[in-house]
Amino acid sequence: MESATTTLEPLFAFLAHSLTTVESTFNKLPGSAVILRYVRSSHQNDPGRTLLELILVIFAIRTLLQSRTRADRNGKHFIQFSDKEVDELVDEWTPEPLGQPLTAQEQADLGAVPIVAGPNGPKPKLVSSGKTALNLASFNFTGLAGNEDIKQKAVDTLRKYGLGSCGPPGFYGTLDVHMDLERDIADFLGTEASILYSQGFSTISSVIPAFCKRGDIIVADRGVNFAIQKGIQISRSTVRWFDHNDLKSLDEVLEGVEKERKKRRGPLTRRFIITEGIFEKDGAMVDLPKLIELKYKHKYRLILDESFSFGAVGRTGRGLTELYNVPASKVDMLLGSVAIGLCSAGGFCAGSQIVVDHQRINGPSFVFSASMPALLAVSASEGINILRSTPSILTALQENVRAARAILDRVDCITIPSHPASPVIHIHVRSPSSPAASSLHPATASVMSPKHHHSNPSSILPRDASKWNWDIEGEERMLQDVVEECLAQGVMVTRAKRLRGQEMVEARPSLRLALTSALTKKETEKAVGVVKAALVKVISRRR
Amino acid sequence: MPMSSPLPSPMALNKPQSPSMFKKRSTQSLAPTSAASYLSALSQADARARNGNPTSSPTSTPALSLSSSVTSSSEDTVLNEFELDNVDGLSLPMHPPTSEQVFTTVHSEFGHCANEEYRLTSQHTPGALVTGHVDQDPPYYILLSTYISYLILIVLGHIRDFIGKRLKSGAYKHLMPRDGYAPLNSDFDSFYTRRLKTRMDECFSQPVTGVAGRTILLLDRISPDYNHTQIFTGTRTRALNISSYNYLGFAQGRGGCADAVEESIKRYGISSCGSRLEGGSSDLHTASEALVARFVGMEDALISSMGFATNSTIIPALVGKGCLVISDELNHASIRFGVRISGAVVRMFKHNDMKSLENLLKEVISQGQPKTHRPWKKILIIVEGLYSMEGTLVNLPAIIELKKKYKSTLRLTVGDAYNHPGPAPSSSLPLWLSLPPSLLSGTEGDTRIRRLAFNSRYLHNGLIKLGFITYGHPASPIVPILLFNPGKMNMFHRMMKDRQTPIVVVVVAYPATPLVTSRVRFCVSAAHTKDDIDCVLRACDDIGDVLDLKHGIPKGERWTIEDVVSRAADVANL
Known part of the structure; x- marks a missing residue:
């Protein structure tokens, strides 16, 4: 006993020494006396509390030390394996191939994609045949593609700015020509400001997540295009759907959302209506004045995708706002495609200064991608100048649209869901079993069903989705035959290509014509006549 | 186009009369332009480039084979709008060329540098172990002051918000619910932007003009109200550009690439007028896809019209529900975007850590x-070749081993790594149309790669020798210096810009990097000359002393700036 004490003596001395050192250092710290007094008095009042606080501190340390990775190693579904078992499992595992080999049908489709030799335009030369064709497939509404002035401007810009901008807008990628184009677009439309994205497709799928966050409410059309679907998906907002291009249904859904909020007594969150000017899927056109009325009535913000209407309708191609004579400033976020509307590249979002500035920091594809090449921005600015100064271009385009519709509307075996003024014309094969009702992909207006029967707003599928009986493959084959028949006759048209299996809701197969002012009325009539003949020939052969 | 080059172009072999591919096609019948014909010509050129050792080519600079010379001012660049007083030392080379040296580039776009000493080939020896990057830690007082800086910024911001909302509610209108509309921007979400980023807005979104080459023209701006508005003064400043992604220096308003682009605009216009499957495919697409595939040694390639969209739209085509994506924790935002919309499950591993993977x-x-514990349908590992904020190169040999062992699929994103220094025969260039022989044969590309490799290693090793903490692989053209304290970012940026030779830099902080490791990121180009890198090193040395940035190797092992500059070749070969 005695010896144990003597051997431990240095240890005790050391402990005592370190204790006094710790104590004196602690006393030296400013404010330590306060803490000490606090601990002492609290312990005196309630010893249990000291214990509780000690446990809390330990818990806090434990939480901090826990791994930040999301590994669910400790989750209840984790199974412990020995190393040998792990090795066996690894050996056993056979992954699916990264991509399935293409089916014969897919290969044929890919092989049938027309390749243009040389410049694309109203009459391109095709690699497959070596002949020129009348082009009703490419987007060149106002005939800006191949414009010599634009080309000259582009070359001048190339010499002054080089090709690429070599950086994102935040880091020396903002060129003066980008700012000029942004100003040109804002002036052209009549908004406070606009922001330029370097790819058309990425514009809307970037704008939506910049504003719509988790907990916000999006009310969207059932027929919105793929890019919008992706934007909605990544935003993680609560989505409600209204029937395709049916503003009555929109009104009902908006009322439903408000009722729901009042019932839950939820907080006021951001609310958006998302729809398209001219729909990519079928060429239908939204009734903008009515839409704006609803937006104000229910206090929603409007995100309007004008990718297929900017540079296509209106007196000078300003899009739906010009066509309906609505100030563009009433649309909160007005998106358009510079690639389609101005035959350059990229897209834009126009709106108030606050809306635009917000995107400069929060728009993923704006912040994280290189800005567009200078020569494309200058070309687009020049395109706007041309549209502004020559309204005859749009008049000629509308003439062509009317001429085309005059021919197509008289064909029995097809239905056309597109608006009569839309330069994009979609053509469905009329199915003999269910005539008009299913001609339009997501449910047509409620006029169709006499009984007032609502679709479920939480689902993108409309109420009559179960009754859809399109033979997608068959119709696509039929339309592809039409495409090839047209090509043989010297007219280039295309099916509207879809990513089957990736869209939220399958669109009905359609043949898509894109008219252009670069073809004369005579040429347009001739080309559309060929399409009509091909449609009649192929469809009657199939039946 | 001169055909007397020592290395004739493959096009010249096939059809000596045709000045360009365009001509060739228009004279021949419009047979389907097969990728094979491009490729056979290409492999000949590659073989020639490999055989003819470029370092022992008859002339010291490959550009010599062209007869015309371009002095620093040329008729159609933005340069000639200014008088060449060369006070900033950017318009004229520091060492005037001798009578034998003829340069075809504009010095302000692609620097004149004829010294063969300043070239380097960087190559990985097969089988050698790839050494990972070792993070250096700064002294504790730096870390502590960094945290305290952020703490002060955050506390001050909240106090300003609190008082401002009560006294100056007009300025906060856009953050409050109004007439039944929720604010577009909640004040919590935008706190960082309003209270931290705004303070250093002068470092971001600087508008520029002209070619983003070796130098760049800044549109000068001032802010009278603490960065809420920016006013352009109307003047312009030329600055040394060590910020743009211009690895091989092809950002030029003249030269073979620009000429090819001009010709293609004249013949093809600027737009393809539609998606690839809907009438927007051109023969040029087919050709350049074949070319890219050949260059990277793959079966085929797909070209996308935007870098961001390549990742964000192609990943969902590869994986979906029931698949797993294993992603490096520092992968680019576009990859995260793509993975998120693909519906696949994501797991992350520690940056470039093969053990963790x-x-x-x-x-x-x-x-x-x-x-469910069902087996995964597919497992896709996504890494980047070169990380744009770190400068790290992926450990490719190791990751391929792992991939084979675990049967996963590897997807390498080379957005930033493209054109990174390597000994690949580089006869393939973006628009291979009617390039001058020096470009077509690969000699010029090779020189550019070796210049880039030298510049990267020289800057990286030089900074380390001066005592800075850097990140990344020495061969990577992206060279970050760690600054840590948020206040130093603004100062570093301004001090670099206010020097006699203005230098523009990119400073990045949270959320693009972890909170403490704020950094400045240099992006080296083949367009820089050794003198330019000297200039950057000198500037860093000066500013590093003022801002207390040298926390790397111990004082005794450091070199002086004069040592580094005079022994550049040694530094690069360290």
């Missing part, structure tokens, strides 16, 4: 899908 692979394969 292997453990994760073992775990996910043995565990299978969460809850």
Whole structure:
């Protein structure tokens, strides 16, 4: 006993020494006396509390030390394996191939994609045949593609700015020509400001997540295009759907959302209506004045995708706002495609200064991608100048649209869901079993069903989705035959290509014509006549 | 186009009369332009480039084979709008060329540098171990002051918000619910932007003009109200550009690439007028896809019209529900975007840490899908070749080993790594149309790659020798210096810009990097000359002393700036 004490003596001395050192250092710290007094008095009042606080501190340390990775190693579904078992499992595992080999049908489709030799335009030369064709497939509404002035401007810009901008807008990628184009677009439309994205497709799928966050409410059309679907998906907002291009249904859904909020007594969150000017899927056109009325009535913000209407309708191609004579400033976020509307590249979002500035920091594809090449921005600015100064271009385009519709509307075996003024014309094969009702992909207006029967707003599928009986493959084959028949006759048209299996809701197969002012009325009539003949020939052969 | 080059172009072999591919096609019948014809010509050129050792080519600079010379001012660049007083030392080379040296580039776009000493070939020896990057830690007082800086910024911001909302509610209108509309921007979400980023807005979104080459023209701006508005003064400043992604220096308003682009605009216009499957495919697409595939040694390639969209739209085509994506924790935002919309499950591993990746692979394969424990349909590992904020190169040999062992699929994103220094025969260039022989044969590309490799290593090793903490692989053209304290970012940026030779730099902080490791990121180009890198090193040395940035190697091992500059070749070869 005695010896144990003597051997431990240095240890005790050391402990005592370190204790006094710790104590004196602690006393030296400013404010330590306060803490000490606090601990002492609290312990005196309630010893249990000291214990509780000690446990809390330990818990806090434990939480901090826990791994930040999301590994669910400790989750209840984790199974412990020995190393040998792990090795066996690894050996056993056979992954699916990264991509399935293409089916014969897919290969044929890919092989049938027309390749243009040389410049694309109203009459391109095709690699497959070596002949020129009348082009009703490419987007060149106002005939800006191949414009010599634009080309000259582009070359001048190339010499002054080089090709690429070599950086994102935040880091020396903002060129003066980008700012000029942004100003040109804002002036052209009549908004406070606009922001330029370097790819058309990425514009809307970037704008939506910049504003719509988790907990916000999006009310969207059932027929919105793929890019919008992706934007909605990544935003993680609560989505409600209204029937395709049916503003009555929109009104009902908006009322439903408000009722729901009042019932839950939820907080006021951001609310958006998302729809398209001219729909990519079928060429239908939204009734903008009515839409704006609803937006104000229910206090929603409007995100309007004008990718297929900017540079296509209106007196000078300003899009739906010009066509309906609505100030563009009433649309909160007005998106358009510079690639389609101005035959350059990229897209834009126009709106108030606050809306635009917000995107400069929060728009993923704006912040994280290189800005567009200078020569494309200058070309687009020049395109706007041309549209502004020559309204005859749009008049000629509308003439062509009317001429085309005059021919197509008289064909029995097809239905056309597109608006009569839309330069994009979609053509469905009329199915003999269910005539008009299913001609339009997501449910047509409620006029169709006499009984007032609502679709479920939480689902993108409309109420009559179960009754859809399109033979997608068959119709696509039929339309592809039409495409090839047209090509043989010297007219280039295309099916509207879809990513089957990736869209939220399958669109009905359609043949898509894109008219252009670069073809004369005579040429347009001739080309559309060929399409009509091909449609009649192929469809009657199939039946 | 001169055909007397020592290395004739493959096009010249096939059809000596045709000045360009365009001509050739228009004279021949419009037979389907097969990729094979491009490729056979291409492989000949590659072989020639490999055989003819470029370092022993008859002339010291490959550009010599062209007869015309371009002095620093040329008729159609923005340069000639200014008088060449060369006060900033950017318009004229520091060492005037001798009578034998003829340069075809504009010095302000692509620097004149004829010294063969300043070239380097960087190559990985097969089988050699790839050494990972070792993070250096700064002294504790730096870390502490960094945290305190952020703390002060955050506290001050909240106090300003609190008082401002009560006294100056007009300025906060856009953050409050108004007439039944929720604010577009909640004040919590935008706190960082309003209270931290705004303070250093002068470092971001600087508008520029002209070619983003070796130098760049800044549109000068001032802010009278603490960065809420920016006013352009109307003047312009030429600055040394060590910020743009211009690895091989092809950002030029003249030269072979620009000429090819001009010709293609004249013949093809600027727009393809539609998506690839809907009438927007051109023969040029087919050709350049074949070319890209050949260059990277793959079966085929797909070209996308935007870098961001390549990742964000192609990943969902490869994986979907029931698949797993294993992603490096520092992968680019576009990859995260793509993975998120693909619907696949994501797991992350520690940046460039092969051990962590292997453990994760073992775990996910043995565990299978969460809850159901069914095996994964596919596992896709996504890494980047070169990380744009770190400068790290992926450990490719190791990761390919792992991939084979665990049967996963590897997807390498080379957005930033493209054109990174390597000994590949580089006869393939973006628009291979009617390039001058020096470009077509690969000699010029090779020189550019070796210049880039030298510049990267020289800057990286030079900074380390001066005592800075850097990140990344020495061969990577992206060279970050760690600054840590948020206040130093603004100062560093301004001090670099206010020097006699203005230098523009990119400073990045949270959220693009972890909170403490704020940094400045240099992006080296083949367009820089050794003198330019000297200039950057001198500037860093000066500013590093003022801002207390040298926390790397111990004082005794450091070199002086004069040592580094005079022994540049040694520094690069360290």
